[in-house]
Amino acid sequence: MEQSVLLGQSALLAQAAQPLSLCLLAKLRLSAASALVCQGPSLWLVADDALSLQHYSLTGAWLAEQALLPGELPEDAKLRKKLKADFEALLLLPDGALLALGSGSTKRRRRGCLIRGGVVRVIDLGPLYLKLAEHFHELNLEGAVVHGGQLLLAQRGNGVGGENALVFLDLQQALDDLDSGQLSASALLRILPLQLAELDGVPLSLTDLSVDPAGRLYFSAAAEATDSSYLDGACVGSVLGRFDQDFNIVQLARLEPRVKIEGLAFQADGRLLLVADADDPRIAAPLFALDGLGDRLL
Template identity: 30%
Template structure:
């Protein structure tokens, strides 16, 4: 995973602070951590559609009020969206049916309380930034950027048992990288991790860089990490194309501004 190419792929006007994305059938589904819409961008038509996820949806919501949608994943025909859990307002699990466009909203507080107990996290240390769903397990990626919390993966099994796997990530200027998203490709987890000079799940800090990493799902051993940017805070990753020779991902960046504009990057690596 040493050879890579990172390039600007799309500029999307109408969505800001993109925090997660999902590519399916030539459409990009995006979420924003300060919005209560699911955005659908049709690449061939270059058109953007907004799907309201709650009553009275809004954009550029004040930090203290936002639901902080940070994770997006596909479960069958449903797009699953999660709040980060970093405050009481951020405990929502929303399901959007791609066929019927029906929306179901569930309070995920009970599950998040189990996470905090399992990993010995205080209320302000939980910060879920990535989600992978398989037939028998769900993987939740904890961003360890507050207090004594650590990077790790909560594995919730079909029998409702729960395990927390702590993951140590590389550092820049003595600041450890922290998970910002992850996807599963075959039997390998590819993840993003950002180095942000802050000890808070609430406040932003200076961006020192972003890594792409790889973990084998059967043993959760960290196989490799590579610095892909020294200036970007990448918060979302999705599989775009895959061949025998290379794999292409699309990445989104949280620009931490109120501007309704998002840059989508394409990252290509050798297999």
């Protein structure tokens, strides 16, 4: 079964003979961009090595920044990696609030931040993440979105075992939990393991989820040469894919340029915005756009 799934994905990549070419919109005021959300005319971003929420226009023009956690991270790369909150996912809740989630890959990374009306509330993700850690060799959540009355999380399989998966939470339970300052294990509905193909011989792993205006669920995945959810590796490229209503992968295409795409967000008009992380603090994260997706992802 696993072999047929991988062969099917390889066929989808082969069918999409022309990679999807991304249009560079702007260079952002952060380097390790990890997630973004479109909300009307606003674009919200988080980075996995920063403690703030950044606000841009949909064209990438800088607007503002808001602290999510107090203090500052050290400049030293090793210390910064050790101490960062690792905000890898950002999602828009039904009431318009934003929720930033840590990856859970270390104890320090089990915090989230709920931003409602400009007020930040720190969320304890430990109860849910400790339960999820029982199911994965290395927990590493890198995407989140509300879809079909549920809250979906993307487990990135770039660690031991290559465990990519979709995690389904009961949305109402999650919202009730957030009101009490946490996410609980009782919100967990199910875990769906995913088998992803390779890109140029490197395994793909999930990096984000997004829903288009028609309600279809898309994902990004990167091929990063590492077997650790903590240590970065060389990235040979990324893909964009779509799930059907049964969460089978039915569309898949390579993205150009060959960067590590970490965040996806659809505008109301169907335009897709994407951000990449170069894993180098000296390089500003690029903001890309992809238009006419329905005609090009075949």
